[in-house]
Structures are given as structure tokens and as C-alpha cells.
Amino acid sequence: MGKISRRDFLKIAAAGTEAMALSALLDACGKMLTTSLPPREQPAASLQSPNPESTSETAPASSGTIQTTTETTSDSTGTPLLPPDIVVTRGGEPEALVRQAIAALGGMEKFIPRGANVVVKPNICVAYHTYEYAATTNPWVVGTLVKMCFEAGAASVKVMDYPFGGTQQEAYEISGIKEQVEAAGGEMTNMLSYKYVTTQIPTAKALKTTDVYEDILKADVLINVPIAKQHSSSRLTLGMKNLMGVIQNRGALHMNLGQSIADLNALIKPQLTVVDAVRILTGNGPTGGDLADVMKLDTVIASQDIVAADSYATSLFGMKPEDLDYIVIGTGMGLGRSDLQNLNIQVIQLDG
Amino acid sequence: MEKQVTVSKRGKRKIKKGQVSGPWIFLRKTVQYLTLAIFIALFVWSRQDGGPANLINIPMRMDPLLILANLVASRTFLAGSALALIVILLTIVFGRAWCGWLCPLGTVLDIFPLNRWQKKRLAFSDGWRRVKFDFVIVIFVAALLGNLTLLFFDPLALMIRTMTVSLWPALDRIVTAVEAGLVRLPILAGPLSTFDNWIRPAVLPVQPVYYRDGLLFAAVFLGVIMLDLLAARFWCRYLCPLGGALGWLSKLAILRRKVGTECKGCTLCTDICPTGTINPAKDYASDPSECTMCLDCLEVCPRGQTKFLPVFSPEKWTGYDPDAKEALLAVGVTVAAIALLKSAQPAKRQSPFLIRPPGVRETNLDVVAFTKCTRCNECIRVCPTGGLQPAVFDAGAAGLGSPILASRLGYCDYSCNACGQVCPVQAIPPLDLAKKRERVIGLAYINENRCIPWSDRRPCLVCEEMCPLPKKAIQLEEAEVWGPDGQRVTLQLPHVLRDVCIGCGICEYKCPVSGEAAIRVYMPQVEVPF
Numbered sequence: 016m017g018k019i020s021r022r023d024f025l026k027i028a029a030a031g032t033e034a035m036a037l038s039a040l041l042d043a044c045g046k047m048l049t050t051s052l053p054p055r056e057q058p059a060a061s062l063q064s065p066n067p068e069s070t071s072e073t074a075p076a077s078s079g080t081i082q083t084t085t086e087t088t089s090d091s092t093g094t095p096l097l098p099p100d101i102v103v104t105r106g107g108e109p110e111a112l113v114r115q116a117i118a119a120l121g122g123m124e125k126f127i128p129r130g131a132n133v134v135v136k137p138n139i140c141v142a143y144h145t146y147e148y149a150a151t152t153n154p155w156v157v158g159t160l161v162k163m164c165f166e167a168g169a170a171s172v173k174v175m176d177y178p179f180g181g182t183q184q185e186a187y188e189i190s191g192i193k194e195q196v197e198a199a200g201g202e203m204t205n206m207l208s209y210k211y212v213t214t215q216i217p218t219a220k221a222l223k224t225t226d227v228y229e230d231i232l233k234a235d236v237l238i239n240v241p242i243a244k245q246h247s248s249s250r251l252t253l254g255m256k257n258l259m260g261v262i263q264n265r266g267a268l269h270m271n272l273g274q275s276i277a278d279l280n281a282l283i284k285p286q287l288t289v290v291d292a293v294r295i296l297t298g299n300g301p302t303g304g305d306l307a308d309v310m311k312l313d314t315v316i317a318s319q320d321i322v323a324a325d326s327y328a329t330s331l332f333g334m335k336p337e338d339l340d341y342i343v344i345g346t347g348m349g350l351g352r353s354d355l356q357n358l359n360i361q362v363i364q365l366d367g
Numbered sequence: 368m369e370k371q372v373t374v375s376k377r378g379k380r381k382i383k384k385g386q387v388s389g390p391w392i393f394l395r396k397t398v399q400y401l402t403l404a405i406f407i408a409l410f411v412w413s414r415q416d417g418g419p420a421n422l423i424n425i426p427m428r429m430d431p432l433l434i435l436a437n438l439v440a441s442r443t444f445l446a447g448s449a450l451a452l453i454v455i456l457l458t459i460v461f462g463r464a465w466c467g468w469l470c471p472l473g474t475v476l477d478i479f480p481l482n483r484w485q486k487k488r489l490a491f492s493d494g495w496r497r498v499k500f501d502f503v504i505v506i507f508v509a510a511l512l513g514n515l516t517l518l519f520f521d522p523l524a525l526m527i528r529t530m531t532v533s534l535w536p537a538l539d540r541i542v543t544a545v546e547a548g549l550v551r552l553p554i555l556a557g558p559l560s561t562f563d564n565w566i567r568p569a570v571l572p573v574q575p576v577y578y579r580d581g582l583l584f585a586a587v588f589l590g591v592i593m594l595d596l597l598a599a600r601f602w603c604r605y606l607c608p609l610g611g612a613l614g615w616l617s618k619l620a621i622l623r624r625k626v627g628t629e630c631k632g633c634t635l636c637t638d639i640c641p642t643g644t645i646n647p648a649k650d651y652a653s654d655p656s657e658c659t660m661c662l663d664c665l666e667v668c669p670r671g672q673t674k675f676l677p678v679f680s681p682e683k684w685t686g687y688d689p690d691a692k693e694a695l696l697a698v699g700v701t702v703a704a705i706a707l708l709k710s711a712q713p714a715k716r717q718s719p720f721l722i723r724p725p726g727v728r729e730t731n732l733d734v735v736a737f738t739k740c741t742r743c744n745e746c747i748r749v750c751p752t753g754g755l756q757p758a759v760f761d762a763g764a765a766g767l768g769s770p771i772l773a774s775r776l777g778y779c780d781y782s783c784n785a786c787g788q789v790c791p792v793q794a795i796p797p798l799d800l801a802k803k804r805e806r807v808i809g810l811a812y813i814n815e816n817r818c819i820p821w822s823d824r825r826p827c828l829v830c831e832e833m834c835p836l837p838k839k840a841i842q843l844e845e846a847e848v849w850g851p852d853g854q855r856v857t858l859q860l861p862h863v864l865r866d867v868c869i870g871c872g873i874c875e876y877k878c879p880v881s882g883e884a885a886i887r888v889y890m891p892q893v894e895v896p897f
Contacts, residue, residue: 142782143835180835180873181780182751183573184416189782205563205573209547229550247843247859248828266879269832270825304837 099361100352101318101327107365109155109293109315114163115363116289116317123167126286126319127236130170134234135160135201136285137174138242138257139190141302142181149294150303151190152242156291156315158195160238165200172201173230176260180302204230211263218348219278221271226263231283239285239321243292243328245300245308248272251332252301253325254288255280255341273340280321280341280350288324290316292331322351323358330355387639389666395467399474406471410530411570413789415751415780420788420797421447424745426471427791430523431455432506432609433741437792439510440738445793458613462620466603466610467641467659472522472591473603477641481595491598491605496657496687499604499611501697504689506608508701513738514708519768522602522609524743525588528757528768531748532578533585539571576753577776583759599641603659614656618682624658626651627672636664636673655682708765719889721762722772722809722870724755724786725779726796728890739794742768746786746795752777754872755786770795772808774872774888779808781835781871809870809888811840811863817885820860824851830874830886831861840868861886 102119104112117123127133137152144150157174164172174196178186183205187193193203211226231237241257248269249256255276259265261283268275292314296303303309312331318324322345326336336342336353346353406426412418427433434451438444454465466473506517518524546562549555567573594601603610630651637645644657645664653664664673684690689697724746747755747770754777755770762769770786772779784803787795798806811830819827831841843859850856863886870888878884 141835142780179833179877181782182415184568185751185780185782188416202564204560205568207543207546207563207567207573208575209543210550247831248826266829266877269827269829269879270819270823272826299837299839301832302835302839304835308837 097359100320100358101316101323101360103314103316103327103360103362105312105314105362105364107313109153109291110159111365112293112313112315113156113159113289113317115365116315117160117163117287119361119363120287120317120319123163126238127164127167127169129168131168131235132233133164133169133172133236133238134230135164135172135174135196135238135240136231136257136260137176137190137192137240137291138244138252138260138301139176139178139186139192140180140260141178142186142189143302144304145189146191147294147309148303148306149242149244149296149309150301151186152192152240153291153293154191154195156289156293157192157240158199158201160240160289161196161199161201164236164238169236172196172199173204173234174201175204175206175228175230177206177228179265206230208263214282216278216282218281221274222268222278225279225282227282228261231261236287237283237285239288241288241290242295243290243331244296244303245298245332247300249276249341250339251325251329251334253328253339254285254290254321255325255345258283258285273344276341277344277348277350280345281348284350285321286319288318288321290324290328292316292328295331297332320351322346322353323355326353326355327360387663387667391662392666395662398468399477402469403471403474406526407530410527410748413745413748415749415783415785416568417749420785423749424743424789424791425450426523427527427741427743427745429454430521430609430743431458432503432521432612433518433524433743433791435612436506436510436515436518437739437741439507440513440515441792443793447791454613455616458616459619460621462617462622462655462658462660463610463613464660465613466607467661470522470603470609471526472607473600473659475526476592476595476600476602479592479595480599481593482597482599482601485596485598493687495605497689497693499606499608500615500687500689501693502606502608503611503615504694504697505701508698509705512702512705514705514765515738515741516765516767517608518742520606520608521742522607524741524768525591527748528742528744529584529588531744532757533581533588535571536576536578536581537585539575542567542571543575572751576751578753579756579773579776580759584757598643600659604642604657615688617655617658620655620682621677621679622660622675623655623678623682624653624664625674625676625678627670627674629670630672631670633669635667635669639663639667654685656685656688708763711763718761719891720887721766721890722774722872722888724770724772724795725784725803725806725808726787726798727794728806728808739792740769741792741794743791744768744770745789745791746770749785749789750777751783751785752780752876754778754780754876772872772888774875775884776876778873778876779871781873805869807869809872810865810891811868811870811872811874811886811888813861813863813886814883817880817883818861819880819885820858821885824848824856824858826858827879828859828861829877829879833873833877835871835873836867836869838867840864841874865891 098121099119102116104116135157137157139151141150146154161172187203196203206228210229212229212232213224214227215224216222239254239257241254244252246252249272258279292312294309294311296308297310298308299305316324316327322342325342329336329338342353345351352358409423409426413423417423428447428450431451431454434448457464509517546559550559591602634647636651637647641661642657642659644653645651744757747757754772754774756773756776757768758766758771761771781804784798784800787797815821819825831839831843834841841861841863844862845857845859847855847857872888874886875884875888878886
């Protein structure tokens with residue numbers, strides 16, 4: 016290192032301080048800008064449930080969602096026929112299960128506008144076990160979705176989750192998801208502390224303000240890929256609970272977990288929810304670690320309606336949608352439908 | 368700006384410190400910077416997902432002070448420690464070349480030559496030099512009595528500790544703050560994302576890690592650097608225990624500085640010498656215990672009278688080398704101090720919240736603090752959650768700088784066994800992951816007066832959710848209780864299964880109660896050594 020005169024040192028120090036002050040200022044401006052925006056804008060591919068019972072009367076008008084009509088459907092598919100509300104595929108390899116399910120919903124093109132920036136949010140909650148232990152989403156389910164996004168013309172596909180046990184890199188690696196995502200051409204994104212944006216949820220009853228990861232807020236399309244698991248406080252962790260991975264400070268939610276999960280779902284609205292039930296975890300969740308708690312079901316549930324997907328998924332555990340607080344509250348808030356008897360459910364049995 | 372240190376007697380040639388040049392200086396500086404770069408690279412690579420453990424801890428295993436003191440205290444020889452022989456042999460051939468050419472702390476001191484700001488030359492009596500030698504006596508006598516506390520001041524340990532606890536977290540904070548600003552510029556989103564996905568995981572933590580005493584340890588390190596305001600390489604001259612140990616070994620060094628007969632006494636070498644050991648009163652001779660073999664004098668001598676020649680007889684004891692009386696005093700003080708420390712222990716009893724890294728507890732409650740841990744803090748560096756922290760007062764005076772698991776700041780990651788792998792002296796046993804997962808570090812207990820379901824009568828259960836064990840160590844009991852509003856409510860109340868819990872501390876870390884957690888890890892049985 017060369018010698019620095021005192022003057023030079025002061026100059027450098029002053030420049031450094033300025034740079035930091037400037038960045039802090041920019042940061043502050045950015046926060047002001049982002050918080051004054053409506054929480055989330057749904058891209059055109061968003062689709063309203065065809066059933067008139069759950070339209071905008073109950074849906075929160077101030078949540079900033081753009082209500083699109085069924086015209087979008089006829090435009091993109093070319094037929095006025097409505098796809099099923101929930102597709103369940105059973106008995107095949109993960110890739111086939113996912114492909115069949117999405118095809119039955121109308122194909123990935125329906126969800127992904129050409130050139131869209133897609134975020135896929137699996138459940139990578141811990142770095143402890145490989146996928147066989149059913150603590151983290153099946154890597155091939157995630158990988159197939161990434162592939163299909165690109166096939167549908169996505170510009171970029173980022174995959175991310177913030178594990179609560181172990182580091183991100185470790186969890187990405189051990190879950191096997193990193194390998195499959197990168198093989199499919201997607202990007203495993205590290206979630207950094209500085210990229211959380213404080214966001215208001217106007218319709219919320221419990222979680223009125225929370226820090227949400229910026230990439231999730233900015234994504235054109237969000238695909239939610241939970242794994243179905245037992246979970247003590249909420250009984251089951253499925254699609255709606257999986258979205259907790261995009262916010263900071265999750266511990267505080269637990270005192271009113273059902274309402275908080277529903278509130279979060281009023282803000283974050285995935286265009287597509289794919290519940291991985293290739294393996295499910297029936298006990299000692301959400302962390303797992305005992306193969307005796309794992310059941311291999313070779314099932315995938317896909318829906319545009321996150322509440323509907325979760326409602327159907329309860330049946331895998333011999334439960335009913337009413338058993339889960341967040342489904343009941345979410346249905347009440349108009350986030351989706353849980354009246355399984357009235358929904359158009361298509362079950363596809365694959366011979367695999 | 369530059370202070371001219373001296374003018375030669377005849378006023379013909381002026382010398383500014385650090386301005387000597389020549390092939391030897393160039394070579395030395397190249398080696399110094401390269402070594403520092405390797406040291407930093409190995410530090411950066413010291414991560415749970417970083418380099419092989421027996422590669423990243425090589426600097427520690429090369430440090431003869433750490434290794435010999437550990438050998439004396441633990442009475443166990445570890446094959447990997449043989450690397451220290453390299454530095455010992457190097458010293459026997461070249462004297463304290465470690466200090467002048469290799470030591471990363473020495474190089475840092477050379478990079479910040481604060482003594483240039485010195486207005487008036489302060490005269491430090493040579494007697495100060497004895498401090499480092501006394502230090503060596505104290506360290507080894509203490510080691511013989513099973514105490515390694517003062518290795519806290521080993522230069523490599525100082526470096527690793529400061530970099531881990533102070534420098535890197537500060538760097539991370541600065542980088543993150545800059546990123547937080549830059550990310551608002553849309554065109555930088557791409558580069559920033561590339562940085563965060565590819566560069567950051569290799570250099571900085573992805574999830575922020577916090578250290579309690581970053582400021583304190585930064586101050587200690589800054590103090591070491593600031594001492595240079597008093598004299599060049601003050602630390603190396605007067606204080607460094609590794610320097611002292613190598614200095615004594617250098618009495619046997621083969622290559623030694625000799626002054627030729629043609630010397631006219633221009634004092635250039637005296638003025639340039641960074642350790643001030645060239646004595647005009649003794650024909651410009653120097654003490655090999657003090658000389659760092661920096662070769663400044665070789666290059667500065669206008670007549671080529673400074674030579675480095677092989678000598679095969681031990682150097683004589685000097686006035687500031689401790690004599691028998693002084694050595695005996697040092698031994699006596701150490702014995703008394705250790706006796707006091709040990710006699711205070713049973714009376715004091717250790718804090719039940721003193722939790723050690725995984726695998727330590729079974730072997731001996733305080734083997735880490737006393738007979739094995741070299742305070743190098745490599746374990747703290749590799750801990751991915753920041754759960755391991757250097758003790759300040761937590762483990763008593765003797766435990767200074769030893770690793771403790773501070774569960775409120777970080778937890779023992781269920782899928783990590785890095786600390787035991789990287790420990791250069793196996794103070795933390797090198798367990799494979801399956802074994803480490805079974806090791807009991809401590810035991811969680813619920814403070815029912817703070818726990819949300821127990822005292823607030825509201826649902827929570829974060830601890831149960833977080834528990835990483837395949838059969839959860841926290842089980843729930845459903846009970847009908849009075850709710851906060853006077854209604855009967857059904858609540859799930861958490862209980863810890865004492866025989867299942869391993870004390871990893873993730874429950875304490877994640878407990879949403881503010882301040883002291885409602886579930887804490889403690890040591891159920893505290894053994895009192897009598």
C-alpha cells in the first residue's frame with residue numbers, strides 16, 4: 016500500500032461518507048416510493064374465479080388487484096370453455112404430474128405472458144434433510160415448473176425461499192432444488208436483508224404492515240409451490256402458509272397465525288399454486304427428519320385459486336377445509352373458495 | 368508532510384523511513400503482501416461451506432506459540448500440529464524472519480506506519496523489551512498448569528478474532544448499506560443480483576450475523592496498531608508473545624547480522640531499523656532476538672558493511688533478557704495467579720448459561736477454556752449462524768476469548784459440524800454430522816412466566832415448529848385455560864422433553880418474546896471441579 020498523505024486520506028474519507036449518505040438517501044426515497052404504491056398489481060394473466068359467489072363484493076377493492084374478466088380466458092385459450100378450478104394428478108413421476116396438471120388448467124402459456132419475469136416460491140424451510148424427508152418441496156416439481164415457464168416464454172425465472180433453519184445456500188443445496196432449478200435454466204436467488212420493502216396491507220386485521228421481499232412484489236408472475244406438511248400451530252402448512260417465506264419477522268405472526276396468513280394472502284397473490292404431494296409429511300413438521308412420518312402419494316394439486324388448492328390438500332390428511340383457520344378466514348375475506356362440493360375438480364390418474 | 372527522521376552526521380544523505388528500496392526490500396514486501404493475501408483468502412474461505420477444514424486452519428497450526436502452549440497444557444500431541452516445526456526451523460535458520468516476512472499482523476503494522484506521525488521521538492528504554500519475554504514465561508508456566516488464557520494475545524488469534532467479530536461484520540454492514548441504496552437504481556438491479564448470488568456467498572454472509580462485542584475487540588486491535596504511534600512495530604518489539612518466543616529461539620539462529628570493519632558510523636541503519644535494535648554504542652551490532660530480518664539495514668548501508676553471515680554459536684544473553692531472578696518472579700506470579708483463579712472457581716460456580724460448542728461438554732466441562740482452546744477463534748469464524756461468540760466475562764477471567772454458544776444471537780445449526788472440523792487442536796471434537804446431531808450441548812427449559820401460551824394465554828408454538836429433531840423435543844399439551852378476555856379457551860402449551868433435547872438453541876434464538884427468551888438453553892448439571 017502506498018503512502019497516503021493526510022489530505023488524501025481526508026478526501027477519501029469524505030468521498031466515502033458522501034457515498035454512504037447518498038445511498039442512505041436513495042434508500043429512503045426508494046422506500047417512500049415503494050410504500051406509496053399499491054401493494055401489488057396483478058398482470059393480465061390473472062383470472063377471476065368463474066363462480067359469481069366470490070366476486071368483488073367480498074374481494075378487497077383497496078388491495079390494488081386489477082380485476083380481470085373472463086374475456087382474458089377466451090382470448091388466450093381461444094375457447095369459451097372454462098378450465099377446472101382444481102386439477103389433481105396422481106400416480107406418476109413428478110415431472111409428468113406437474114405437466115399434466117398445468118396442461119389441464121389450460122397450459123402454462125395462460126399464466127405466463129411472453130417475456131414475463133417469474134418467481135417460483137417453493138418451501139425450502141430448513142437445510143437439514145434431503146427431499147425424501149418431505150420437509151422441502153420436491154426438486155423435480157420445482158424444476159419442471161421452471162422448465163415450463165421458459166417453454167411458455169418467460170424472460171427469467173427466479174427461485175427463492177428464506178429457510179428458518181440453516182443458511183440459504185446450504186438449504187438450496189441439500190434440498191436438491193438448486194440442482195434441478197439450475198439444470199432447467201432458472202436462477203436460485205439469495206434473499207438479502209436489504210431487499211425487504213415495508214408494505215401496508217389495507218384490508219388486514221392482524222398483519223397490517225410487513226416487510227415483503229422486493230423480488231416477490233415486483234415479479235410479473237408468482238408461482239407458489241408448497242409441499243403439504245403437518246404443522247403444529249396451523250395444523251397443516253400448504254400454499255397459503257408457504258407465502259410466509261417472503262416476509263421478515265415471522266415469529267410475531269404466530270399469536271394470530273390464521274388471520275395473519277390470510278392477511279398476507281390478501282397482499283401476495285400467486286397466479287398459480289402447485290401443491291407438491293409427491294411426498295407429504297404427516298408428523299413432526301414442518302422440519303421432519305423421520306421417514307416414518309413421510310407418505311408417498313405421488314400427487315400434485317394445481318389451481319389458480321390458492322384457497323381452493325389448500326382446501327383440496329386438506330383431504331390428503333383426512334381433514335376438511337374448515338379445520339384450518341387460515342382457509343376459513345381466507346374464504347371469508349374473499350381470497351378464494353373452499354366450497355369443494357361446488358368446485359370443478361378434475362382428477363387425472365396417470366399410469367406411471 | 369513526511370517527517371524526516373534523520374540527517375546523517377555529515378548531512379550528506381537524508382533517509383525517510385519506508386523509503387529504502389532495493390531488491391531485498393522488494394522481495395520482502397512481495398512475500399509479506401502475498402502471505403497477508405493468503406491469510407485473508409484462507410480467512411474468507413473459512414466458512415461452513417468453504418474450503419477443507421485442514422487447509423483453512425493451516426495458519427493456526429503453523430503458529431508455534433499456539434501449538435507448543437497447547438501441547439504443554441493438553442499433554443496431547445496432534446499430528447497436524449507438526450506444521451509448527453516449519454516456523455521453528457525457519458527461525459533456527461533465519462531468526463525472527465517470521466515477524467519481518469510472514470506474520471500477517473506484522474504486515475498490517477507495516478501497512479499503517481503510524482510512527483511517521485510521531486512528532487517527537489520517544490525514548491523507550493530497552494528494558495521494555497523484556498515484557499514479551501516475561502509474557503512467554505507466563506504463558507508456558509500457565510500452560511503447564513493447564514491454562515491457556517493469554518493466548519488471547521497471540522498475533523494470529525488477534526487477527527482472526529478481529530476480522531471475524533469486528534471487521535467482516537462492519538464490512539458486511541457497509542456493503543449492504545451501499546447495496547440498499549444502489550438497488551433503487553433499476554439499471555443496477557442486474558449487477559447487484561449477480562453480486563448477491565455469486566460473489567457475496569463467497570465473501571460475506573448472505574444472512575446477517577451479529578457479534579456482541581465487535582466494538583470491544585476492534586478497540587483491542589486498534590490499540591495494538593495505535594501503539595505504533597509510540598514506536599515502530601511497538602507490539603513486535605515489546606509485547607508480542609509469539610515474537611518473544613521466536614526471539615529466544617533466534618538466539619540460536621544460523622544467519623545473523625554482522626557489521627563490517629569499514630563502517631564509518633553514519634547511523635543510517637540505526638535510524639531505519641524498525642525494531643530499533645541496532646546499537647551505535649556497540650559498534651552498530653544488533654540482537655538477533657529483536658531483529659526481524661527485514662533487511663532494511665542491508666539495503667540502506669552506503670558502504671555495504673551490513674552483512675548476514677552464518678554463525679554457529681548461541682547469541683549471548685542481553686541486559687533486557689530476563690535473568691534468573693526475573694524469570695523466577697514471573698513463574699511465581701503465574702503460579703499464584705493460576706492458584707487464585709482455580710481456588711475462586713468452586714466458590715463462584717459457573718453460570719448455568721455457559722454453553723460450549725457441540726461435543727465439548729462430554730469430555731470435560733471446561734476443557735475448552737483451560738487446557739485446549741488456543742483462542743484462535745476459527746470456530747467462531749466458521750459458525751454460520753453467529754451462535755458462537757468469543758467470551759468476554761461469560762466464562763470467568765480464565766475463559767477470555769474462548770467460544771461460547773450465545774443462543775439468543777445464533778443457534779447450533781442442525782446440519783453443521785464445522786466448528787469441530789476446523790479447530791486446529793481438537794478442543795472441539797471433530798465429530799461427523801450424524802454424531803454431532805446427537806451431542807447434547809445443553810437443555811432447553813421454558814420460563815412459564817414469559818412464555819406466550821403459558822403466561823399470555825395466546826397461541827405461539829414457534830419453539831416447537833423450529834425444533835430440528837426428527838422426534839421433536841418440544842411437545843404440546845392441549846389444555847383448557849382462562850383466556851386473556853376471561854373466556855375459557857383451548858390452548859397448546861409447550862413442554863420440553865428433557866431426554867430428547869440436545870440444546871441446539873434454535874428455540875431460544877427464534878422465541879418471539881422480546882429481550883430474554885421464554886425458552887432458554889442451560890446446563891442442567893454444573894459440575895464443580897474440586
